[in-house]
Amino acid sequence: MFLNVSNFVEGVDKAFVFIFAICVFLLVGITAVMLYFIYRYNKKRNPKATQIHGSTSLELIWTIVPLIIVLVMFAYGWTGWKPMKEKAPDDAMQITAIGRMWSFGFEYPNGKYTDSLYVPQGKPVELDLVSEDVVHSFYIPAFRLKQDMVPGSDKDRMWFIANSPGSYDIFCAEYCGLRHSYMYSSVVVMPPDEFEQWYADTAAVQPETAGETEMSADAVAGLNILKKNGCNACHSMDGTRLVGPSYKGLMGKTETVMENGEEKQVEIDRDYIVRAIYHPDEQIVKGYQAGQMQSYEGKISEKEIDQIIEYFKTLQ
Numbered sequence: 661m662f663l664n665v666s667n668f669v670e671g672v673d674k675a676f677v678f679i680f681a682i683c684v685f686l687l688v689g690i691t692a693v694m695l696y697f698i699y700r701y702n703k704k705r706n707p708k709a710t711q712i713h714g715s716t717s718l719e720l721i722w723t724i725v726p727l728i729i730v731l732v733m734f735a736y737g738w739t740g741w742k743p744m745k746e747k748a749p750d751d752a753m754q755i756t757a758i759g760r761m762w763s764f765g766f767e768y769p770n771g772k773y774t775d776s777l778y779v780p781q782g783k784p785v786e787l788d789l790v791s792e793d794v795v796h797s798f799y800i801p802a803f804r805l806k807q808d809m810v811p812g813s814d815k816d817r818m819w820f821i822a823n824s825p826g827s828y829d830i831f832c833a834e835y836c837g838l839r840h841s842y843m844y845s846s847v848v849v850m851p852p853d854e855f856e857q858w859y860a861d862t863a864a865v866q867p868e869t870a871g872e873t874e875m876s877a878d879a880v881a882g883l884n885i886l887k888k889n890g891c892n893a894c895h896s897m898d899g900t901r902l903v904g905p906s907y908k909g910l911m912g913k914t915e916t917v918m919e920n921g922e923e924k925q926v927e928i929d930r931d932y933i934v935r936a937i938y939h940p941d942e943q944i945v946k947g948y949q950a951g952q953m954q955s956y957e958g959k960i961s962e963k964e965i966d967q968i969i970e971y972f973k974t975l976q
């Protein structure tokens with residue numbers, strides 16, 4: 661529980677342990693006094709109650725002692741929290757952390773992109789927290805760090821120095837819709853030389869595509885675009901219905917869609933896919949909700965859509 665895996669653990673845990681100890685002390689103390697009073701002043705042992713009217717010294721004690729206690733709590737809390745909000749060291753590695761419904765993604769200065777966060781041990785890392793849709797909250801419990809990702813804000817940042825190699829959980833800590841609970845990832849801390857090697861390996865710039873060797877280069881690129889943009893949080897490849905329809909058997913199929921409140925049959929071709937990705941709310945697939953999928957116009961080019969289509973064709 662108290663492993664110093666980031667530079668902030670000690671400060672936060674000191675405040676926590678102090679507050680927890682005070683709580684335990686009060687719980688035990690108050691319960692003991694209560695039991696003693698029940699025993700000592702019950703009707704048998706103390707038939708005639710004594711009335712007390714005001715006691716300046718008592719008033720002073722139960723005002724000043726708690727005041728001191730909460731001020732000490734504040735002092736511990738403040739000293740643990742303040743360094744998180746200070747500017748990151750100048751040599752901090754800059755990584756962009758992207759949150760979207762419903763996955764995290766990480767972009768490194770050399771263009772590398774991953775689903776899990778990889779960081780070197782012992783070196784400061786600064787995250788620029790970006791949301792592509794709604795408010796998410798980036799939470800690394802083991803590092804004692806949590807910060808909201810607010811769409812449109814460029815001020816959401818977080819920095820840390822990871823001390824021990826290993827893998828630690830990342831959660832979204834702000835309810836952000838249906839599949840919020842699927843929004844988890846991990847931060848992998850590597851010894852510096854191992855990290856350098858991993859980082860320099862730009863052949864792996866794209867997310868891992870294991871076991872998909874029979875696909876054409878375009879189809880693989882298409883799959884990577886889907887992964888990179890978090891499309892698969894809402895769409896499955898195997899026919900399973902998620903928030904959106906599955907990609908399986910999509911190309912060439914006739915789809916029933918709602919356009920301006922009217923039901924229509926359309927054949928799924930390139931134009932349809934482009935419209936679905938750039939203007940998702942123009943034609944809503946029947947049985948699904950509008951307003952779930954955002955427009956990817958400006959984020960995904962038509963050339964990339966062609967690669968996505970190449971990938972869709974492998975799922976017939």
Ligand SMILES: [Cu+2]
Pocket residue numbers: 759760795796797832833834835836840843
């Ligand atoms: Cu979220």
